[in-house]
Amino acid sequence: MREAGAKPARPLGAERKLKISKGLRADFLSSFIAFALALVIGAAIIAAMGKDPLKAYAALLDGAVGNRNSLAETFLRAIPLSLAGIGVAIAFRAGAFNVGAEGQLFIGAMASAWVGLSFPSLPPILLLPLMGLTAMVAGGLWAGIAGALKAWMNASEMINTIMLNYIAVFLVSFLVHGPLQDPSSPLGQTARLPRAAYLPIMLPGTRLHGGLVLAVAAALLASLFLWRSAWGFRIRVVGKNTFAAQASGMRVNGVMVSALVVSGMLAGLAGFCEAAGVQHRMIENISPGYGYTAIVVALLGQTNPIGVFAAAVLFAALQIGASTMESAVGVPSSVITVIQYLVVLLLIGRGAFDLIRGKVMALSRREKG
Amino acid sequence: MKDHVERPGDAGTPLLSMRGISVAYGALRANDGIDLDVGAGEVQALLGENGAGKTTLMKALVGLAPIEGGSIEFDGKDISDISPLVARNAGIGMVHQHFMLIPTLTVAQNLCIGLRSEGYPFPNYRKITAKISGLSERYALKVDPSARVADLSVGEQQRVEIIKALYRGARLLVLDEPTSVLIPQEIEGLFEIIRNLSAQGTAVIFISHKLNEVMSISRNITILRRGKVAATRRTSETSAKELARLMVGYEMGDLPAAPAISESSPPVARIEGLRFVDSRKVKKLNGVDIEVRAGEIHGIAGVDGNGQVELARILAGILAASSGTIWLDGKDITRLDVARRIRSGLSYIPGDRQRTGLVMDLSVRDNMTLKLSDRPPYAVHGFLDFGKIRAMVEESIRDYNIDCADSGQEARTLSGGNQQKLVLSRELRSDPRLIVAVQPTQGLDISATNYVHSMLLERQRKGCAILLISTELDEVLSLSNRISVMYEGRLMGTFDRDSADRETIGLLMAGKQHA
Structure with a gap:
């Protein structure tokens, strides 16, 4: 009986193997197509404004990677996007939607600035790791609140992380206007960090700091974590099917909370990079929505840490090039925002596309038959 | 006839x-x-x-x-x-395997869905009821037109489906x-209806x-x-x-007969006074006592929905019992979580293998690793040892004759039989003391069914205790050493295989004590 079942299926199986590696590639291909289509639609919008889309995109490219400084700025922008994006991706893998990277980033940045200001005499080799760790712990705890609420009270982490964003932003605003405000300034910001708390510059003459090393390391470690570690395995299983995870003895709630905490830790680290690497203090509006863009970046990178890093660089290039495009060609930089969110719509819309294609194929088959 | x-x-x-x-x-x-x-x-x-x-x-x-x-x-x-x-x-009318009825509506309301001819927008229920009664009489199909579908038994719902098709002029x-959803007595009733239909053209x-x-x-x-x-x-x-x-x-080939167990074989699992009330305050289990001995397959027969699923989930540790005790090898495991129960020697073959048994989006390899991610030598210092895992997976694929291109193939793309073999290979690998198997052959073809049965019998010969929960009476009767019948969260009786007869069990499945 075994032979009867096994024999005819072997060649079929070989086909299947091909299909699966194709499936993985198809994921990244769909990201690429979504991005390309968004650019095309963006070009149409630019053309509708009476501008030359090619010229605009050329200016965009030039502004993003045209010279040493713009390249440095692009990678500088990619640091918080990729760190927070990898965090969001890990939460996605566990089946949790972390919309709270923004708040976790704020809390992490605030905590690291506080440590920097509290221990100004420590050498950089101690102070920077301490600040980074504090930022991660703070961001992780902040995300852990939403995780705990989900685990014990079955409250949607999507809603709670959004709510916690507001609390975080207003808490930071209170601190930098109140107890931690720079006494010499009326602005909502802390005093300048001591020199020892500055992240070192990687490319002399630019602002590109050591956070890039952290971002690359995070992408590699997160990949290792997800696909090699037992914990990462559990995260992926829980994200795909909580019932099977539970039946095989995994603590579904614990795994999900842990993924949210790790997610928050990475967002907190992104905050540390902004405070210690860019602003050199905590300011009221330290992030122009990196935590939200991180969600898009995570989706575009197909929740694969390496892919997320690539997507972060891409989005950073768009954002950095946008101002050059605005000044050189006169196309408002908000067009780039439109393109960014078109990417999301197109990625989500892929399902609809498959559906339509299926219907068309069925129709054409019927006509033939 | x-x-x-x-x-x-x-x-x-x-x-x-x-x-x-x-x-x-x-x-x-x-x-x-x-x-x-x-x-x-x-x-x-x-x-x-x-x-x-x-x-x-x-x-x-x-x-x-x-x-x-x-x-x-x-x-x-x-x-x-x-x-x-x-x-x-x-x-042409069809009665699907899964009924296409709206449970909150009455029979008459269900019948006129989509039929503008019966009055639109306000159906003429008097006319509909009269027509139903006519059909009922003509084909001896007993149905109450004003009953809510949710209150009807499965057999009655099937009759409603048949009337629905006839109503539309089938x-x-x-x-x-x-x-597949009926108890033996209901099956005889359905056959009578089919003969009536046929006789009238x-x-x-x-x-x-x-x-x-x-x-x-x-x-x-x-x-x-x-x-x-x-x-x-x-x-x-x-x-x-x-x-x-x-x-x-x-x-x-004929099924190998299960060897008899001696009265002296020690009990492996003992379930005492198990009760369960679900979140809607429905009593699903009303004091269940079962003993499963070493080398025994204890079959639980019953029509779907009489508490069997709850019983299995409670034993697996997924659901917490309201009261009662579960003993495994003399140890009280009532309060242990799933992972500890697995370590105590419990294996669970769930009835819904596509949801609880397998992660359909993950590979054969990952599915075989599900219960091993905290166990040396497959996981050391928190990292998975893929060399060891690959060896284990290849061995399982070979031993269980799982038909897949390679271990990276998604479980989703396997046939039902191979999916179940995958579950078996994982659940039997740990040499369990007690196996809780729910509908282990549902949806499988004959050769896969035979294979699953032979694997269970092999374990039974090795002294494993097996609780076999199935709505297939034939399966329970042919595999079990002892058979218990479950009805509305209670055991109606327990029989040795030799003294069990189909008719008595059928009556008990319908909730009737000895007639």
Whole structure:
């Protein structure tokens, strides 16, 4: 009986193997197509404004990677996007939607600035790791609140992380206007960090700091974590099917909370990079929505840490090039925002596309038959 | 029982004639050039293993499957361009395996859904009720038109489905696995209805994979195998043995008999006074006591929905009992979590393998690793040892003869039988003391079913205690050393295999004490 079942299926199986590696590639291909289509639609919008889309995109490219400084700025922008994006991706893998990277980033940045200001005499080799760790712990705890609420009270982490964003932003605003405000300034910001708390510059003459090393390391470690570690395995299983995870003895709630905490830790680290690497203090509006863009970046990178890093660089290039495009060609930089969110719509819309294609194929088959 | 009466339609052109029907789902050819003829008033059986293409062919007939080629003729008219509406208007009705009724509505309300002719927007319920009563009488189909569908038993709901089809003027009725949800007594009632329908000129296509049913009810049998017609036989000129061979493609061996257990074998699992009240305050378990000895398969028979699923989930540790104690090897495991129960020697083969048994989006390898991610040598210092895992996976694929291209193939793309083999390989790997198996062969073809049974029997011979929960009475009767019948969260009785008779068990399954 075994032979009867096994024999005819072997060649079929070989086909299947091909299909699966194709499936993985198809994921990244769909990201690429979504991005390309968004650019095309963006070009149409630019053309509708009476501008030359090619010229605009050329200016965009030039502004993003045209010279040493713009390249440095692009990678500088990619640091918080990729760190927070990898965090969001890990939460996605566990089946949790972390919309709270923004708040976790704020809390992490605030905590690291506080440590920097509290221990100004420590050498950089101690102070920077301490600040980074504090930022991660703070961001992780902040995300852990939403995780705990989900685990014990079955409250949607999507809603709670959004709510916690507001609390975080207003808490930071209170601190930098109140107890931690720079006494010499009326602005909502802390005093300048001591020199020892500055992240070192990687490319002399630019602002590109050591956070890039952290971002690359995070992408590699997160990949290792997800696909090699037992914990990462559990995260992926829980994200795909909580019932099977539970039946095989995994603590579904614990795994999900842990993924949210790790997610928050990475967002907190992104905050540390902004405070210690860019602003050199905590300011009221330290992030122009990196935590939200991180969600898009995570989706575009197909929740694969390496892919997320690539997507972060891409989005950073768009954002950095946008101002050059605005000044050189006169196309408002908000067009780039439109393109960014078109990417999301197109990625989500892929399902609809498959559906339509299926219907068309069925129709054409019927006509033939 | 009435004999089949010769009817004029028998000799001449058939009522339904399907020619060269082909249906493909992606790369899978579910139907490949199938011919089927049904005469007026005939009972035609469609026999085949799961996945042979029976349901697909019938869905094609009522316009629910994408037909690639072939023609359909009904009552002399060409209806190859079939759609659900065309099928209905032509007089073809289908009772699906999963009923298409709205539980919160009454029978009469369900019947007139989609029928503007019965009054629109306000249906004329008096007229509908009268029509239902007429049909009820004519075919001896007892149904209360004003009852809420949710309050009806499964057998009654099936009658509603049949009336629904007749109400819409069906002259050909397709019944898809109609007996799979019924207890033995209800099955006899359904057969009576089918005979009535046939006697009054309604043709019936009866889909089943159960040989004895097909033998007792049908006039002609078409056997499908792998999307093609394997043979067509007159029921009077064939035997169950021949049908089995045609269906599977080879002679079936008999099941090895389970060796008797001695009274002295020690109990492995003891369940005492298990009660469970669900979140809607419904009592699902009302004090269940079971003892499973070493080397015993203890079968739990019962109609679906009488607390069997809850019992299994409580034993597995997924659901917490309201009260009661579970002992495994003399240890109280009532308060242990799933992981600790697994370590204590419990294995769970869930009934819904696509949801609880497997992670469909993950690979064969990952699914085999599910319970090992905290266990050396497969996980050391928090990292998975893929060398060890690969060796384990390859061994399992070989030992259990799992048909997959490689261990990276997604579980989703495996056939049902291979999916279940994958679950078995994982659950039996740890040499469990107690196996809780729920519907372990549901949806599997005969060869996969035999394989699963042989694996359970092998474990039983090795001294494992097995609690087999199944709604397939044949399965429970043929495998178990002892059989308990479950009804509304209670055990109605426990029998040794030798003293168990089908009729008594059937009555207990229906909640009736000895008649």
